[in-house]
Amino acid sequence: MNTQFKKGALELCVLALISEKDRYGYELAQDIMGSINIAEGTLYPLLRRLNKEGFLETYLAPSTEGAARKYYYITNHGKERMDQLVEEWKDFTSSVEHLLKNVGRE
Amino acid sequence: MRQELFLQRLKHALSNLPEEEREEIILDYKEYIDSAVGEGRGEEEVISHLGKPEKIAQEIKAETIWDSAEKDRSVTQFLRALAASLSISFFNIILVLGPAVGVFTLYVGFLMGSIVLSLSPFVFGFSLLMENAVFIPAEFFLSIVLGSLGVMLTMGLWFAGKKLYLLSLIYLRFNKKMMMGESH
CATH class of the missing domain: 1.10.8 (Helicase, Ruva Protein; domain 3)
Structure with missing residues (x-):
């Protein structure tokens, strides 16, 4: 799949997963990779950007392995962003489905 | 590893x-x-x-x-972005460095020209003092006109420079997307 396209979708997935519950980096990567194949290393640059843009905030909490983990939670600003992305996603997928139906591929 | x-x-x-x-x-x-x-x-x-x-x-x-x-916004920050962009791909030496040098040289040329133009009344005054030349009203007015033109051009170019800075950043971003989009 086209990488730019995937990246846009990845932002939506990250926001959606974190809005469901607070998550730490590795957990998030695992949950995403359950459905979409991404390069694991690219998740943190995205998280940093979403954090800088004020969509996500972080806090530290101890883990069972001892070292503290950085958890991400969604801000109100982030929720608005997510809603907007969900809308765009729905519009986009329904347009594609419509097109596929018209050309008789579905 | x-x-x-x-x-x-x-x-x-x-x-x-x-x-x-x-x-x-x-x-x-x-x-x-x-x-x-x-x-x-x-x-x-x-x-x-x-x-x-x-x-x-x-x-x-x-x-x-x-x-x-x-x-x-500063020259250092811009040079960093430029360097980052050059490190993405070898082709960027042609796609980024070439236009950057060209546009920058052109801009500096215009800026220098307009600054020199702004100084023309001083040049006029200076030559009057140094060479004990005869005061020629036409030359005096010409230097005033050229001087104001120079000041206006300099100010215009200053603002244009800011726009140019942002436009260049947009180009660098676009270029980054093109270069990195399919690579991983």
């Missing part, structure tokens, strides 16, 4: 980021690897899935450098 080596290479590749930010990024990746290992995955395997540290650094730097170039 072992964790220490991975983190060391990442740190090295991020060397021109602020210390604080770099440490934070290193901690993020350390936490990631530790969590994965804690769940029973092999260190080497996790690290190979993360990808090359230099590649990760490139992505992070591209994001942060462009951000700071937009927030605090």
Whole structure:
């Protein structure tokens, strides 16, 4: 799949997963990779950007392995962003489905 | 590759980021690897899935450098963004460096020209004093007109420069997308 396209979708997935519950980096990567194949290393640059843009905030909490983990939670600003992305996603997928139906591929 | 080596290479590749930010990024990746290992995955395997540290650094730097170039506008920030862009691909020497040098030279040329123009009344006054020349009203008025024209041009170019800065950043971003889009 086209990488730019995937990246846009990845932002939506990250926001959606974190809005469901607070998550730490590795957990998030695992949950995403359950459905979409991404390069694991690219998740943190995205998280940093979403954090800088004020969509996500972080806090530290101890883990069972001892070292503290950085958890991400969604801000109100982030929720608005997510809603907007969900809308765009729905519009986009329904347009594609419509097109596929018209050309008789579905 | 072992964790220490991975983190060391990442740190090295991020060397021109602020210390604080770099440490934070290193901690993020350390936490990631530790969590994965804690769940029973092999260190080497996790690290190979993360990808090359230099590649990760490139992505992070591209994001942060462009951000700071937009927030605090300065020649240094711009040169950093330019350098980051050149490091993405060899072709960028042609696609980015060429136009950048061309546009920059043109801009500086115009700026110099308009500054010199702004100085024409002084040149007129100076020549009058030094050469004991006869006061010629036409020359005097001409120098005033050229001088004001120069001042206006300089001011205009100053604002145009700011626009040019932002436009160049947009181009660099676009270029980054084109170059990195399909690569991983």
